[in-house]
Amino acid sequence: MPDYLAYFPKPFLDDIVCNRCIPIIGAGFSKNAISPGKNMPLWDELGKSLGKMIPDYQYLGAVDAISAFEHEYTRVKLVEELNKMLHINSAQPGVVHTSFSRLPFELVLTSNFDFLLERGYEMVGRYCRPITEEDQLSISLDGPVVTLLKFHGDLHHPSRMIMTEDDYSLFISKYPLVATFLANILISKTAWFIGYSLEDPDFRLIWQIIGDRLGKLRRLAYTIKISASAHEIARFERRGVKVINIPGNPNNYASILEDVFHQIREYWANNTLEATVKTEEDVLAELMLPKEAKTRTCFFLLPRETLNFYRKEIFPIAEKFGFTPISSSDIISPGDSVSAKLSSIIERSEFLVLDISTRSTMLEAGIVFAQRDDLQNILVIKDPEADLPLEWLSKVTLIRPSNLRSDMDEFLFKIENWFIILSEKMQPELDQEPKRLLEIKEYRSAVISAIALLEFQLRQRFIRNTNDDRKYNSSLSSLIRQAEKIELVNIEEANKLRSWVEIRNNAIHRQGSVNGKVAKQIVNNVYLIIERIEKRW
Template sequence: MPFERVVTTNFDFLLEQGYARISKYCIPIISEEQLAVGDSQAGVRLLKLHGDLHHPNRLVVTEEDYDAFLTSFPLLATHLSSLLIDHTALFIGYSLDDPDFRQIWQVAKERLGALRRPAYVLQVGAAPHTVARYERRGVKVINLPKTSTRSYGEILEIVFRELLEYWSSKVISLSTATEPESQAELTLPSSAQSRLAFFSVPTRYAAVYKSRIYPVAERYGFSPIMAADVVAPGDNIMAKVYALIERSAVVVADISSPNTMLEVGMVLSKEGMAKPIILIAEDQASIPFDIAKHLVIRKPQSMDDESPGFIKLIESAFAEAFSRISPALEDEPSRLVAKKEYRAAVIAAFSLLEYELRQFFESSSLEAFSARSSLIMLLQCH
């Protein structure tokens, strides 16, 4: 799940190990001093309220520790209160009898009062009286049906997958891209083959990629997009990036920053992910991923340098990627019409038309043609 903030009262390192297994960077926050570090670091911020086993002096274990938590760690309590003002809490693995749950909710009650947002808790087969007790405390119960054929963990896994699919679809439907071609691709149903090429690049290189690499992607039939093209203030950036990765036909990642390393980890963590990944790395830089199945292109020392060899490799990579999706794109309008997805079928047909026009004008060397020409401009060329 693309949560950007996670709060736990566990002492162990299961969450950190879990994030490491899917190459997702996790920033554990144990001490109040760490709160002074801003959100500039990419990754999941994991607030460990009761410390962990690497910091025995910080553990909250005994009844006395629990009672003294608010006075011993006032900044952590204030930070938690701030999170509960800005975010909706989803409790997982807690019960009303759990002292951790009661303590966290007491902090919210004492610090926020009427400002406290509604919260939710996942329960499996909760009895009616348990549901009523939660709701008296302002916590809405998501009561999952208990079955004899599935374990508690299996039930939660199914729910998380469904939530992720729903979240990603809603994030995309509410997104507005800066380019009309990308926006058209975002309006396609999730089952449709898209032409999106998701670019995960450091901010300092964004302008160079847009001026030099975007035209290459468009020439080979793709619609390039970055997270910055669709992210608005207040958005969950991680969720939008995940949704764009999910929807894209190819991923291009310049892995020279922590942010892009995080996003590549999100790509590689997807089970059964078969889409092409083009990794662009600095010369001699080590790559902390299993990239046997993916193309790695070494970039020049300066992205502003004229490097025909680098551009040639990029062109070859996009040509290969488009050849993999081309058969599906050609059949897509007919398939969507058969499913009565008429609006999507029209968009898919125009995407094909745009690609064919680009190929025609590219080969004819028409002066009016530009690699960044829109479909309307292409239709006006003669």
């Protein structure tokens, strides 16, 4: 697969990752739908088809033809014809729609009347909330919800549809909140036009709204074209729209766009976790490892009101058996794309604990079930009163007590047993992970993995030889001091360990590189120290 992201400006990719990009979907995107034996019409094709039904009509453009059809046959008949022409009952999302729907955008704008985007989101297991009316704009929902603003209405709301000359001329005065919302969003967000042409009246209307309000302070927008001519590129760029011109056959637009969306999703997932709220080295170390690396990350997806309980009672159990617990609050900051962060951490986590006792966590769990076919390393918990969809009941592993202040012994015992089983199963692979990373010349990751292994082994040995499970649930520096105190390592070795930890920290916090010689020295010596620990205890 060609590297299509090489044609994307770095500032635009940064805007996507930092939740500063708004996709705006036009009629051309619907051409990628599946409709056996039928073609989805472009806006101009729609106008020409309607124009042919009007006696003695001379075609002057799509909006003119649609306006003339409404005048001749009424708006009711116009809506009925649009339902037929857009194949509302038969058209289904194509691979381009589902590929786009997997991108973790939380706000998408569209001028399309059809329902292909809603169906695409449904197919990939993401909850989509369409907005067509102004009074819906003030309503916000918790969780990873995709808000789809259909600013020109849709075929379920015919009186709200913007399609005739009168509709367009009255749009700003009739729907001032929608116009203001669009302008406010695009003050700080970069527009990404998908499926629009310069002749498209929807494109011109949006850009007119933004231009009227911002003038020359309007942000640069982007669009994707396949092998566009210099003339076409110049026409877009004169209007403040940067063309991402990808070489290829325009007839392969659908497959190219599918690959583009896939590569953007991969890029987004790889870069979105760089800035996180939590700064503990063990968490950052796990997040910095390659996606294919075996990690100790256990992601807890929890109702907000249970977070303190899990941190106090459950996280220490996970840490006791060598896992690194992390929750949404550790990685999501105000203004972040919740869907992007969740999707990325789900991909990077070997293990997940889902407490799906609230509507919000059910929505988040939907992302998990859409991304993970194998539930083997997922512990699904629910409150006894939680009302789950029938198809989800079979996924539930454990029922937790309603009262988190009592009746906890059996619940905690079952959770501890789950972590014991996972630890016994995964530890052999985790023990060999630094060597594997070293062999494939992932030197930075090999050092991060080796220090994580050393920390795990030290903590486990101390826990087994004390009566207090949590006494050594402390920083790695504290573990090294204790190892030096009981002469498990001498002063020289302890200082070396501290220097290795500093190299690891530099690799985590400052993206520092590690050469092969240093990585081999650290990895090999870590294994020697672990061997000595095992012989002593």
